Amino acid sequence: MTDNWFLQAVRFNLDIQVGAEVEVRWTNSYRFYRARAKVLKVNRASIVTELLEGAGNGPAGFVYQIGHRITVPRLSVVYHGRDRWSGNNGVFDISPAGEKEQS
Numbered sequence: 001m002t003d004n005w006f007l008q009a010v011r012f013n014l015d016i017q018v019g020a021e022v023e024v025r026w027t028n029s030y031r032f033y034r035a036r037a038k039v040l041k042v043n044r045a046s047i048v049t050e051l052l053e054g055a056g057n058g059p060a061g062f063v064y065q066i067g068h069r070i071t072v073p074r075l076s077v078v079y080h081g082r083d084r085w086s087g088n089n090g091v092f093d094i095s096p097a098g099e100k101e102q103s
Contacts, residue, residue, distance in 0.1 A: 013075040
């Protein structure tokens with residue numbers, strides 16, 4: 001993302017639609033995970049996603065399997081989710097460098 005990455009993240013979270021393919025990032029037990037996912041539901045304060053690829057290597061394979069549902073905070077102007085949202089906890093654009101092509 002460019003130096004205005006926060007504004008781009010807010011805009012992306014405001015425009016998010018059900019069915020969109022995104023990169024979801026989350027933390028659990030002091031570990032960071034990221035994977036491609038599909039948006040299932042957009043709430044005022046959160047976004048529910050379903051993994052399209054496995055995430056996290058464990059002794060028996062991926063810790064999070066394809067199809068696992070992950071709920072992350074939504075960053076928006078209406079709901080000040082900045083207290084829970086971070087660069088490691090939310091949904092992000094999967095286009096190169098998080099930037100959309102401009103015409």
